[in-house]
Amino acid sequence: MNIILFGAPGAGKGTQAKLLVEKYGIPQISTGDMFRAAIANGTELGKKAKTYMDDGQLVPDDVTIGIVEERLAKEDCGKGFILDGFPRTLHQAEELQKILDKLGKTIDKVVVLDVDDNEILERITGRRMSRKTGKIYHVKYNPPVDENEEDIYQREDDNETAVKTRLKAYKEQTSPLFDYYKNLGKTVIINGKQEVAKITEDILRVLDSL
Ligand code: AP5
Ligand code: ZN
Numbered sequence: 339m340n341i342i343l344f345g346a347p348g349a350g351k352g353t354q355a356k357l358l359v360e361k362y363g364i365p366q367i368s369t370g371d372m373f374r375a376a377i378a379n380g381t382e383l384g385k386k387a388k389t390y391m392d393d394g395q396l397v398p399d400d401v402t403i404g405i406v407e408e409r410l411a412k413e414d415c416g417k418g419f420i421l422d423g424f425p426r427t428l429h430q431a432e433e434l435q436k437i438l439d440k441l442g443k444t445i446d447k448v449v450v451l452d453v454d455d456n457e458i459l460e461r462i463t464g465r466r467m468s469r470k471t472g473k474i475y476h477v478k479y480n481p482p483v484d485e486n487e488e489d490i491y492q493r494e495d496d497n498e499t500a501v502k503t504r505l506k507a508y509k510e511q512t513s514p515l516f517d518y519y520k521n522l523g524k525t526v527i528i529n530g531k532q533e534v535a536k537i538t539e540d541i542l543r544v545l546d547s548l
Contacts, residue, residue, distance in 0.1 A: 339362060339417075339418035339548060340419055340443055340444065340445050340446050341418070341419070341421065341445070341446060341447055341448075342420075342425075342445055342447075342448045342519070343355055343420060343421065343422045343423075343451065344449065344450045344451070344515070344516070344519070344525075345450060345451035345452070345453065345530060346453060346455075346458055346508050347462060347501065347504040347508060348453070348457075348458040348459075348461040348462040348465070348501075349452075349458070350453065350461075350534070350537060351368075351422045351451060352366075352368060352370075352474050353534055354449075354534075354537060354538060354541060355368065356473075356474070357534075357538050358420050358538075358545075361542065362417075362418065362545075363417065364414075364417050364419055364420060365414050365415060365420070366419075366420045366422055367406065367409050367410070367415075367420065367421050367422065368422040368423050368424075369397075369405065369406065369422075369423045369424040370391075371422075372405055372409070373387040373391060373397060374391075374493075383401065383405070386401060387401065393495075393500060393503055394495055394499070394501065394502070394503030394504040394507065395503060396426060396511060399427055399429050403429075403430055403433045403434075403437075406421075406424050406437070407433075407437050410437060410438075410441060410443075411441065421434075425515060426511065426512045426515070427511050427515075428514055428515060428518060431518055431519075445519075445524060446524075447524055447525075447526060447545065447548065448519040448524045448525045449525075449526055449528060449541055449545075450516065450525055450526065450527045450528065451528055451530035451537070452528065452530050452531075453530040455505060458501070458505065459501055460478075461476065461479075462496050462501050463496060463497070463498060464476045464477040464479070465492070465493065466481075466482060467490070467492070468482065468488040468490055469488075469489035469490075469491055470487070470488055473488065475488075475490070480534070526544050
């Protein structure tokens, strides 16, 4: 099962992806997580990505497409994968198509998580992450039980200024992809403003019938 999770920053892609990983046993491929891991490891890729990410801008396509191509060729993608945060430009979508053609794979569904802008800001500024487990929390909606045990931190780009740039990048560069995939008859829109479990239920209903 090859899935793209699509949605604005803070729409809940990471939260839902982790639940789908558990359910289907296929990997989550999050370009944002891959860049953050590269930054934590101090690699050249990380240094390059950081200059864009901290401001909330997209990392250049050539860099991003390269890491996804490498990741999709790995053996654990054999049963399927969940792309989270990729593609994000029309060029990335076209290049993804070429990569999948070479691998003999196709995208089965593009799951769009639909959330309003006003909710996005609250979700993102309240998000906390665990360095230890990679779990995603929210100070109000899903607080960690033990902050020290979980080694909780806040993402560098989860501030109001960067969020505004991220939303602008989403509207200008990423949202045109919605029509691209709609025209291919692959999209399903899920109401992302519901409780986490209800959203998962709606997604599973679609994916289980594939
Ligand atoms: P990335 O890490 O992908 O960030 P993003 O797209 O901005 O999305 P987020 O991770 O902020 O949100 P999410 O949808 O995963 O929401 P989450 O589940 O965490 O990218 C970061 C940066 O990397 C980009 O800005 C760019 O620079 C670069 N990058 C990455 N991919 C790229 C690409 N393809 N091309 C170029 N550059 C790229 O949830 C958010 C919060 O809400 C959490 O606190 C969560 O607990 C809470 N929450 C989730 N669901 C609910 C719910 N139903 N109700 C209440 N709260 C909820
Ligand atoms: Zn995410």
